[in-house]
Amino acid sequence: MLNRHKISLFILGSGIITLAIAFSFALAWLSPGASAAALAQSTPPTPTPQAGSATDTSTGLLSIDDQVCLDCHGTPGLTMTLENGEVLDLTVSAEEHRVSVHGQMGYACVQCHTTVGNYPHPPFQAASLRDASLQLYPACQRCHASQYELASDSVHATALENGNLQAAICTDCHTAHQVRRLNDPETGELTQEARLAIPETCAKCHSAIYEKYLTSVHGSALSEGNADVPTCIDCHGVHNIEDPTTASFRLNSPTMCSKCHTDSELMAKYGLSTNVLSTYVADFHGTTVALFEKQSPDAETNKPVCYDCHGIHDIMRVDDPDHGLQASENLLVRCQRCHPDATANFPTAWLSHYIPDREKYPLVYYVNLFYKILIPALLGGMAVLVALDFSAKVRSRRRKPEVTESDAEVSHD
């Protein structure tokens, strides 16, 4: 009976000790920088536009020179009336094609228009101009299969599948005959010129968002020719543009913002802190979001991410006189979106990405300092006493192995 108790107590005790030791190991992991980096690594990088992998498979039709097509299609006024009465312009500007990336590289009309190599052309029927584009754009897939595949995972492709014929297809962004070179053929990187033109491309359909973007700290810099700032694709991706209203997009967004905002070289140019991610993740909101992102990336959380406070397309400078979050009353408005009862003191409950020190958040700094002194002092004292007691106990046992412990301690000699 007694033994059983002893054993179960021992098991309980050692279980707790094990847990406790595990916790103390956890202490060792406490390194904000490393942790933030871990968060950043955990998400797949947004695909950067790749060099067009032009794989030509239409050599059989190369014999038909563009001039053959242009003999007819170079003529202005060549049109076709579609079923809904819209008029499809069949004229192709030879000059436009010549200066396009395809023209420069010497691609022939029939490499895209593979079915019209002979005359008379096979019958072509389209319900509308949009229908005509939808019938023709799969031609891009023949050479640009990987981009085409990415795009078929996009929010645009989903909308199209769901019957929204206005959803963007290749030619809506790239055009059909005026396709421009977007990346540097040597580095594969987007050219500065192409980056600067991205928002205008998206604005063809998303003009209201574009107007907002132009007012933001990023958009206004871009319109002044600064290509450092994010354009649409830096957050939304290029071909596989994700639905930005999902839980997973939200949870991943701090990583997205931190791609630039933890880049010390880039941030140094503008005098911005790179601690924004680590300080966010150290806070209640950020901790929750980071854990959600890792453990249940599709679950909704009511904790804010970067853009819930800073805005989405209308991100302002924090020192903006009207909307900047540096002004407590502006921040309070943001707090109140989720904390409707919050009052004037509430915003300073958030450390505003600062690491507490004597000037910024001294109360927090001194609480930390207090425990940094108290914990080692108290536990050190305890440990010394425990060690002394333990060694005395071991010594007394060794000295009198035959005498029981209590006898040893009460003996008076």
Next chain:
Amino acid sequence: MTDPTSDPRLTPDSSSDTPPAPEPTPAIPIMTEPTSDAPIMAEPTLDVPVPAEPAHPAQTFIRFDRVQRISHLVLLISFTVLAITGLPQKFALSPLSQGMINLMGGIEFTRQIHHISAVILLIASIVHIIDLGYRVFVLRYQLSMLPVVEDFKHLFDDLSYYFGRRKRKAFYGRYSYAEKVEYLAVVWGTVIMAITGFIMWNPIFTTRSLPGSIIPASKAAHGWEAVLAVLAIIIWHFYHVHLRHFNKSIFNGQLSREEMEHEHPAELAQIEAGETSKPVSPDVLRRRQRYYFPIAGVLTVILGVSLFRFVTYEDTALSYVPPAETVAVFVPITPTPRPTSTITPTFDPAAEVGADTWAGTYEALFRNRCSSCHGVTAVGGLSLATYEDALKGGNSGPGIIPGDAEASWIVKIQSAGGHPGQLTSDELSQVIEWINNGAPEQ
């Protein structure tokens, strides 16, 4: 949560190296035959007289009563759960913490377990306060958990012993300084955790009157206090009651005589010297209870309501984040129509549309059927854009020879068939007839 009170006893002088009471027969043996955990006594009644019999090693002493033991058990469980659910939140970025949080069903569920355990611990704290009041004001026990000068002497004695200046450790009374440190640490820790916990649980209420930075400061204090408490339990508590000597008295309520000699020699001596308090007479007890119970009742209600308010004071946040942007997504810019320089045929206002003339019929027919090649581009030198062009013809010869359809190249080519812009046979017959009629322009 060992109790701070005990029967009032004299504190024996333990400054000498001699144990205060000499060995054998206790004046009032408390209980004999430790038939395991059978008889549980409601009060730490060291004063229940049992027929005296010679002391032997199996003799046991009641150390903790049922309330104390249950309180400890509740504290043990809630503290452990709080630590297991709390520390991973403090060190949320370490893989170990994340694994634990995952095992516990995610961060939100972990927080709920943490909150429930906190409420249980606070209920245990309220019970402790009420129970403590009973012991102090009704039973009139001494506050034997409070530190006294004696404790510093004991510490000095122990240090002397450790460094070989003394033959044995200090003679502890009912509670040694180690136990007092631990009890007071639990009280301090619980108060700190409750206050900072309340602040974090109710940040909107707090910041109505206090600066906002009290919230992160509370978070810092709550986390570090937790680290301190858990490490103190590991270093101090585990050593003293698990490692140094496995002390089970908080579970079975008893200490053996050997354990008493070993750990509480001064208390043992007092007991054996009969220096324990006289039991309170039933009349006095009843009178005191009559005062205490209503007060305790009111206090319980106040503390209970406070606890309820603690938990339910405010709805801190909405359960969802309102959409950050309400701008319309699809707002297409009206596309500028592509500039198409369509050839505008110059109609003769006098011409009758549909008349069997160039202007009335054949100009439109040739434009629609032939102009792709024989318009501006004039494939083969032939353009059919104007009447004159048609007459002139292309490289082969004149397109139209008025009055002589067979010699006109348009008819020659079309009659052969298979031309890209092939006219139907009706159209061709019509053209032939028109040419043979002199191919009138107007």
